Amino acid sequence: MSATPxxxxxxxxxxxxxxxxxxxxxxxxxxxxxxxxxxxxxxEARAPLCGMGICQECRVRVDGYVRLACQTLCAAGxxxxxxx
Numbered sequence: 001m002s003a004t005p006x007x008x009x010x011x012x013x014x015x016x017x018x019x020x021x022x023x024x025x026x027x028x029x030x031x032x033x034x035x036x037x038x039x040x041x042x043x044e045a046r047a048p049l050c051g052m053g054i055c056q057e058c059r060v061r062v063d064g065y066v067r068l069a070c071q072t073l074c075a076a077g078x079x080x081x082x083x084x
Contacts, residue, residue, distance in 0.1 A: 004020075005020040005021040005022060006020075006021045007019070007020065007021070008020065008021050008023065008074045008075065008076050009076055009077065010028065010074050010075070010076065010077065010078040010079070010080065011078070011079045011080065012028060012029060012032050012034055012080045012081075013034060013080070013081060013082055015032065015034075017031070017032045019031060019074050021074075022073065023073070023074045024069065024070055024071070024072060024073060024074070025058075025060060025062065025067070025069035025070075025072045025073075025074055025078075025080055026048040026051065026058050026069035026070040028074050028080070029047075029048070029060075029069060029080070030048075034082075035047045035048070036082060037057065037058050037059060037060045037069055037082060037083065038057075038059055038060070038082060038083035038084070039082075039083070039084055046058075048069055048070050050070070051070045052070065053068045053070055053071045056068065058070045059083055060080050060081065060082060060083060061080070061081040061082075061083060062078060062079070062080050062081075063078060063079055066083070
């Protein structure tokens with residue numbers, strides 16, 4: 001029987017959620033039903049596309065710094081915000 005991974009509490013756009021340890025920010029966004037990461041210069045909603053850090057569509061602000069959601073693991077107390 002496998003053990004359940006520890007829970008990781010974080011905030012996405014001001015909403016508290018909890019995910020399993022090892023979850024990427026991109027996956028947490030999808031689990032929270034908030035997949036949009038930013039708005040393009042033309043006002044279009046953007047979301048993770050490639051999942052490998054190549055396309056840059058998953059840029060979000062994590063604890064004040066711009067990061068790639070698909071390449072960033074969730075950490076306890078993390079604050080993730082959509083880019084304008």
